Amino acid sequence: MAFVTLLTDFGLKDGNVGVMKGVIWGICPEAQIADISHNISPQNVPEAALILFRSAPYFPPGTVHVIVVDPGVGTERRPIAARIGEWFFVCPDNGVLTMLLERAEEERWPVDIVHLDRPRYWLPKVSHVFHGRDIFAPCGAHLAAGVPLHDLGTPIDDPVRLDLPRPRRDAQGWHGEVIHIDHFGNVTSNIREEHLGEALLKEKERFVVRLAGVEIHGLVNTFGERPPGELVALIGSTGNLLVCEVNGNAAKRLGVKIGDAFDALLPPLR
Amino acid sequence: MAFVTLLTDFGLKDGNVGVMKGVIWGICPEAQIADISHNISPQNVPEAALILFRSAPYFPPGTVHVIVVDPGVGTERRPIAARIGEWFFVCPDNGVLTMLLERAEEERWPVDIVHLDRPRYWLPKVSHVFHGRDIFAPCGAHLAAGVPLHDLGTPIDDPVRLDLPRPRRDAQGWHGEVIHIDHFGNVTSNIREEHLGEALLKEKERFVVRLAGVEIHGLVNTFGERPPGELVALIGSTGNLLVCEVNGNAAKRLGVKIGDAFDALLPPLR
Amino acid sequence: MAFVTLLTDFGLKDGNVGVMKGVIWGICPEAQIADISHNISPQNVPEAALILFRSAPYFPPGTVHVIVVDPGVGTERRPIAARIGEWFFVCPDNGVLTMLLERAEEERWPVDIVHLDRPRYWLPKVSHVFHGRDIFAPCGAHLAAGVPLHDLGTPIDDPVRLDLPRPRRDAQGWHGEVIHIDHFGNVTSNIREEHLGEALLKEKERFVVRLAGVEIHGLVNTFGERPPGELVALIGSTGNLLVCEVNGNAAKRLGVKIGDAFDALLPPLR
Numbered sequence A, B, C: 001m002a003f004v005t006l007l008t009d010f011g012l013k014d015g016n017v018g019v020m021k022g023v024i025w026g027i028c029p030e031a032q033i034a035d036i037s038h039n040i041s042p043q044n045v046p047e048a049a050l051i052l053f054r055s056a057p058y059f060p061p062g063t064v065h066v067i068v069v070d071p072g073v074g075t076e077r078r079p080i081a082a083r084i085g086e087w088f089f090v091c092p093d094n095g096v097l098t099m100l101l102e103r104a105e106e107e108r109w110p111v112d113i114v115h116l117d118r119p120r121y122w123l124p125k126v127s128h129v130f131h132g133r134d135i136f137a138p139c140g141a142h143l144a145a146g147v148p149l150h151d152l153g154t155p156i157d158d159p160v161r162l163d164l165p166r167p168r169r170d171a172q173g174w175h176g177e178v179i180h181i182d183h184f185g186n187v188t189s190n191i192r193e194e195h196l197g198e199a200l201l202k203e204k205e206r207f208v209v210r211l212a213g214v215e216i217h218g219l220v221n222t223f224g225e226r227p228p229g230e231l232v233a234l235i236g237s238t239g240n241l242l243v244c245e246v247n248g249n250a251a252k253r254l255g256v257k258i259g260d261a262f263d264a265l266l267p268p269l270r
Helices: A016-027 A045-058 A098-107 A131-144 A250-254 B016-027 B045-058 B098-107 B131-144 B250-254 C016-027 C045-058 C098-107 C131-144 C250-254
Strands: A002-008 A031-037 A064-068 A079-084 A087-092 A111-115 A154-156 A168-170 A173-181 A187-192 A208-211 A214-217 A231-235 A240-245 A261-265 B002-008 B031-037 B064-068 B079-084 B087-092 B111-115 B154-156 B168-170 B173-181 B187-192 B208-211 B214-217 B231-235 B240-245 B261-265 C002-008 C031-037 C064-068 C079-084 C087-092 C111-115 C154-156 C168-170 C173-181 C187-192 C208-211 C214-217 C231-235 C240-245 C261-265
Touching: A002 A016, A002 A045, A002 A131, A002 B016, A016 A031, A016 A131, A016 C002, A016 C031, A016 C045, A031 A045, A031 B016, A045 A064, A045 A087, A045 A098, A045 A173, A045 B016, A064 A131, A079 A098, A079 A131, A087 A131, A187 A250, A187 A261, A208 A240, A214 A231, A231 A250, A240 A250, A240 A261, B002 B016, B002 B045, B002 B131, B002 C016, B016 B031, B016 B131, B031 B045, B031 C016, B045 B064, B045 B087, B045 B098, B045 B173, B045 C016, B064 B131, B079 B098, B079 B131, B087 B131, B187 B250, B187 B261, B208 B240, B214 B231, B231 B250, B240 B250, B240 B261, C002 C016, C002 C045, C002 C131, C016 C031, C016 C131, C031 C045, C045 C064, C045 C087, C045 C098, C045 C173, C064 C131, C079 C098, C079 C131, C087 C131, C187 C250, C187 C261, C208 C240, C214 C231, C231 C250, C240 C250, C240 C261
Parallel strands: A002 A031, A002 A064, A064 A087, B002 B031, B002 B064, B064 B087, C002 C031, C002 C064, C064 C087
Antiparallel strands: A079 A087, A079 A111, A111 A154, A168 A173, A173 A187, A173 A261, A187 A240, A208 A214, A208 A261, A231 A240, B079 B087, B079 B111, B111 B154, B168 B173, B173 B187, B173 B261, B187 B240, B208 B214, B208 B261, B231 B240, C079 C087, C079 C111, C111 C154, C168 C173, C173 C187, C173 C261, C187 C240, C208 C214, C208 C261, C231 C240
């Protein structure tokens, strides 16, 4: 079995995602293809990096993840392919792999990256503006079909990395920021359960989460612990600290946007 | 061949649908997966119930339908799996199967339901907020891979049922309500062709459909019988009585919403 | 391997696309199915024709493309299936194949078209309003499963053709119009690289593109040659002349719509 995923900012109207699937099947007919998202905000590489980081590890070993959020298409930016842990990645070299590379360092996963510089693995005619179709889909399909990573290009060890915002700790607690707002309006911060610490999580009721001028006292485990319409703070399914409105849309209610301050404070015991 | 479908309110932006596919392929690599819809209004179980009812029976016998519209995630609501007729269903126990269970009673289809209470069929780590990934996708994949339904959990016979609105008959005709507005703005009522009766359908021109203060005289067979811009009433592809604007959007034009009154009257012959 | 694609104006909310996949798998269980687009504007056959033309040839030989943008459903318009070049097409006879038929004439591809007039290849019960489910999906699945085209219906040689807008040449250059606006707001014209001529493309800096009262001097190869926010004109990935805003939305900025004038002028050398 060969699995390929697609993550782009192409939207679903114009047929470009379908075209990539056609190209993949032309090279690797047995590929099963899943869409991760095609609604990344146009040219938003950090957003794609986050979605990829949260999604990629849930796929079977050997899955090839093709990511095309590519503001630099047709310029000197390199097309690359990588093995990180048990998965393959094919994308422009623009930092979209940053969070996975960091996790690989933490978990001591193997990492191997090549510059896709061998046109014999691309479509015969390469446009200046649609490398998703002409380079990334074909190289992803060759990987899925079993071509070794090192056949596709020359090894590199200097992939572009994003400068991701990190939460800052002081005596009051953790000071982070909003890094994602999901379909339900749930607001994700870059403060993670590792930051709060296992011991502290046992004192969930002591935390105060501050966002958009509102303070939420205590963390819950899940939405259903509180009545509809109430704001709650909790650790989400990816380990990040969230603010949600039960059966509602917290982001709209609070008017928050990516980059807004998001604090998790721990007042001293009296 | 193993077929799995997904029906959620997750939207298509955040990668959560893709994650479920990754989990399914990790357990059942040969699964072919189709999306039914991921644009159910957030937490809208009745809407999901209707879309599921209309879609599920068109899939091959043995297809596993995974439905995750789950306002109660993380609370005491049960995760369940069911065989209804020739298909399997995996979902929270919140009434989303109601219409299929009613049809099963009418058609004397077999029904078998279990409470998914055996964590060895779930992901090793279960979050409080994403049971689609952690419980429903894995259990659906195990069913698709051939695990017997009764291995996944303990039989139950008291699934939650929705109290669905029923049309009411009086001397004037049928009084129903709007239960769905589709992508084209076509307005679906809960009045069905069975209600109108085969004999009466032969006198289609006698019916008067009343919606949002407008009266439409006579039923047509299809849109193309009338010029663009005209309002028509007809039996839709699922057997329900609809109001449509030919090549237009009836819902926007009439300003209707779910729950509005929708009547099909039969004036007496003179 | 059997590949099927779907291209409709159904949207992704109501489950109708999923239903077509269920019907296809019931007839051809090994079919791999890709979505081209389900966000064609309602009843917009020319838009579907363009998206199909750009997408279909990237799929493997033998792929069956099922297109359902069908304002005439239930009327006398014929359901048809065609072989054009190496691909199959199943759709209402409303002109959606026009651009592919023209290309077939240019490239001397084989063309073979039948009227789908044999109900034994349809679902047993055919509605008046959802032939995508009842006729087109089943016939597409039978083709994918290997049923010969001529078994499905009676040959015809008079498919409906759209009267597509053509660019006009005069002493100043080419006068075309806007035929598509994509997800990024890039504006596609019907002026193609063949029109501009290979020799002239070597003098890219001489061209003046005029759209919505704005003049863009010179063509670039790709977005990244200019800074974000600048308007550029270039040959897109399908060979058409585009106007784009680098990392922005040209269509919104210029307020253009389908059918607006789009000129590529070549001022005389002094």
